[in-house]
Amino acid sequence: MSPNNEHEPRMELSYRQINRDLLRTMEPAGRLYYAVLGVDLVILLWGIFAWVYQIKTGIGVTNLNNPVGWGVYIATFVFWIGIAHSGTLISAILFLFRCHWRNPIYRTAEAMTVFALLTAGLYPIIHLGRPWLFYWLFPYPQEGHLWINFRSPLVWDVFAVGTYLIVSCVFFFTGLVPDLAVVRDQADGWRKKIYGFLAQGWQGTDRQWRHYGSAYLFLAALATPLVISVHSIVSWDFAMSVVPGWHSTIFAPYFVAGAIHSGLAMVLTILIPMRRIFRLEAYLTEMHLENLARLIILTGTIMAYSYGTEMFIAWYSGNIYERETFIYRAMGDYTVAFWIMLLFNAVIPFLFVFGRIRRSIAWLFTISILINIGMWAERFVIIGASLAHEYIPFAWGTYRPSWVELSILAGTLAWFFLWFLLFAKLLPVISLTEVKELVPPPMRGGSHE
Amino acid sequence: MNRETVQILGIFAHLDIFTQAIREMRRLGYNNLTVFSPVPRHEIEEALEGEKSPVRLFTLSGGILGGLTGLILTIATSLHYPMITGGKPIVSIVPFLVIVFELTILFGALATILGMLINIRLPRLRLRPGYDPRFSEDRFGLGVRCAGDEVQRVQDFLRRAGAEEVRHAGD
Numbered sequence: 001m002s003p004n005n006e007h008e009p010r011m012e013l014s015y016r017q018i019n020r021d022l023l024r025t026m027e028p029a030g031r032l033y034y035a036v037l038g039v040d041l042v043i044l045l046w047g048i049f050a051w052v053y054q055i056k057t058g059i060g061v062t063n064l065n066n067p068v069g070w071g072v073y074i075a076t077f078v079f080w081i082g083i084a085h086s087g088t089l090i091s092a093i094l095f096l097f098r099c100h101w102r103n104p105i106y107r108t109a110e111a112m113t114v115f116a117l118l119t120a121g122l123y124p125i126i127h128l129g130r131p132w133l134f135y136w137l138f139p140y141p142q143e144g145h146l147w148i149n150f151r152s153p154l155v156w157d158v159f160a161v162g163t164y165l166i167v168s169c170v171f172f173f174t175g176l177v178p179d180l181a182v183v184r185d186q187a188d189g190w191r192k193k194i195y196g197f198l199a200q201g202w203q204g205t206d207r208q209w210r211h212y213g214s215a216y217l218f219l220a221a222l223a224t225p226l227v228i229s230v231h232s233i234v235s236w237d238f239a240m241s242v243v244p245g246w247h248s249t250i251f252a253p254y255f256v257a258g259a260i261h262s263g264l265a266m267v268l269t270i271l272i273p274m275r276r277i278f279r280l281e282a283y284l285t286e287m288h289l290e291n292l293a294r295l296i297i298l299t300g301t302i303m304a305y306s307y308g309t310e311m312f313i314a315w316y317s318g319n320i321y322e323r324e325t326f327i328y329r330a331m332g333d334y335t336v337a338f339w340i341m342l343l344f345n346a347v348i349p350f351l352f353v354f355g356r357i358r359r360s361i362a363w364l365f366t367i368s369i370l371i372n373i374g375m376w377a378e379r380f381v382i383i384g385a386s387l388a389h390e391y392i393p394f395a396w397g398t399y400r401p402s403w404v405e406l407s408i409l410a411g412t413l414a415w416f417f418l419w420f421l422l423f424a425k426l427l428p429v430i431s432l433t434e435v436k437e438l439v440p441p442p443m444r445g446g447s448h449e
Numbered sequence: 450m451n452r453e454t455v456q457i458l459g460i461f462a463h464l465d466i467f468t469q470a471i472r473e474m475r476r477l478g479y480n481n482l483t484v485f486s487p488v489p490r491h492e493i494e495e496a497l498e499g500e501k502s503p504v505r506l507f508t509l510s511g512g513i514l515g516g517l518t519g520l521i522l523t524i525a526t527s528l529h530y531p532m533i534t535g536g537k538p539i540v541s542i543v544p545f546l547v548i549v550f551e552l553t554i555l556f557g558a559l560a561t562i563l564g565m566l567i568n569i570r571l572p573r574l575r576l577r578p579g580y581d582p583r584f585s586e587d588r589f590g591l592g593v594r595c596a597g598d599e600v601q602r603v604q605d606f607l608r609r610a611g612a613e614e615v616r617h618a619g620d
Contacts, residue, residue: 016586016587019586139526148530149534151534151541159547159551163552166555167555182585182586185583185586186585186586200571200572201571201572201573201574203576203580204585205485205577206499207483207499207569208569211565211569212565214502219561222512441488442463442587443463443464445465
């Protein structure tokens with residue numbers, strides 16, 4: 001039970017101090033918080049305005065047309081689904097592997113999963129010409145006699161992303177319940193009522209802990225194959241079609257690795273400011289950030305290998321369309337995005353092999369942002385460049401996002417951070433219970449470990 | 450549980466003393482114990498020797514039910530609207546397995562939560578009598594249910610076992 005290797009910190013804190021330190025993050029917010037919230041809301045409103053404009057005017061206000069019918073919207077959808085993945089990696093997969101260093105960071109990572117999915121879920125709907133008919137995606141018998149094609153990856157996607165969203169919310173909330181009980185017990189007035197309601201009467205009895213522990217384990221065990229299936233299925237949205245640059249068997253593992261790569265970077269991007277603002281250095285130590293950086297080296301290696309394989313096969317297969325697509329990606333209209341992708345995802349992350357860079361907060365933060373940009377560029381290159389340059393030169397075209405698409409992109413980014421800002425003030429951002437599990441329990445006969 | 454029993458609550462500050470007290474109470478024949486703790490600890494589980502949680506059976510049944518739902522949904526819907534595309538069979542099992550898999554996970558997860566809620570009798574709006582807010586902070590609680598005439602005895606035992614506070618928990 002007790003963590004005892006060099007990558008697992010030992011914390012010498014009392015249970016009471018943990019409660020006090022970690023609930024401090026929920027104290028009334030200062031001016032800075034409201035200023036950031038205000039800016040965020042303005043961007044969000046601008047995004048909503050752009051979407052309303054798109055609905056009223058028609059999907060033509062985007063630059064989506066033949067041949068590029070999937071652009072920023074679908075690229076960003078894939079990007080956010082990917083971001084979600086590392087939250088589940090940290091909360092479920094590292095839980096199954098008994099990596100105790102995950103305990104203080106998992107709450108934030110899991111919250112990121114839920115919020116990223118809430119953001120991703122908007123995109124297929126935004127992308128629809130008639131968004132009010134989105135429920136046609138659901139396979140139920142209805143008057144319009146829609147044909148539900150279960151052989152289509154787009155239908156699989158509905159099931160995969162829907163399941164992922166529901167399971168992540170359930171997993172997130174289950175982990176929260178014991179902490180909500182702590183908040184209930186420490187609060188008074190209306191807060192006590194609301195958190196008491198959310199804690200559902202949790203009391204920490206032996207019976208509750210036993211069933212809770214069992215349920216948590218099984219949820220983690222279910223979430224693990226789920227998370228791998230989700231991005232595989234998202235990748236099949238592309239790989240199942242006969243478009244050069246998409247039709248490849250490497251897509252599923254390549255997308256899953258990319259998803260975790262981008263998500264780990266996003267966890268760093270979020271944790272670093274949070275740690276500083278809430279003064280959580282005692283809980284989110286440099287070791288935690290360093291371990292995330294180590295994981296990024298692993299995913300970065302898989303990314304580099306995948307890029308290499310894709311390009312090698314494009315040449316070695318002798319398929320002229322495939323080869324032409326990759327030459328176009330590197331030297332055509334999307335050159336900048338392509339080289340950003342290669343440099344930021346598969347070259348710069350290797351700087352983390354140097355301990356000094358891995359332990360420097362400034363470097364960690366900078367590289368994490370570069371990877372975020374790089375991964376978005378990757379989604380954009382895969383989707384945009386392949387469609388722009390398919391088989392017949394007659395049907396080639398280029399695509400640049402319009403101001404409406406970019407405004408909606410900014411708006412949904414604000415939407416993601418809006419959830420995060422609310423989360424930071426309304427819920428414990430670090431799991432009190434799981435941090436308490438890390439520290440030695442109070443013993444009269446001294447510490448027994 | 451008849452009406453004459455009462456619950457006595459002992460509050461402890463240290464885990465080792467606490468698990469010792471649980472063992473002693475059980476040795477004395479008091480098996481109707483309620484334990485409160487801020488964190489799950491294996492030491493407490495070992496002292497109580499409780500049986501395995503049945504939540505796993507809920508997970509299994511939910512998963513099986515989800516898988517079957519997926520099969521029936523895809524096959525029945527396709528047979529109901531038979532349209533051949535790409536020369537593929539109407540019932541194409543391989544792609545349908547994707548739906549089967551997703552629904553297995555979905556139903557399995559929901560059944561797990563349901564199993565947990567049923568087994569721990571949540572949600573409830575009122576807290577169980579005897580609960581103390583310190584239990585979510587750093588204190589351990591041991592509730593012992595005993596007959597009315599044994600109250601004094603149990604209280605003495607708990608005090609001797611090292612409880613820093615002993616009181617009636619109400620019923």
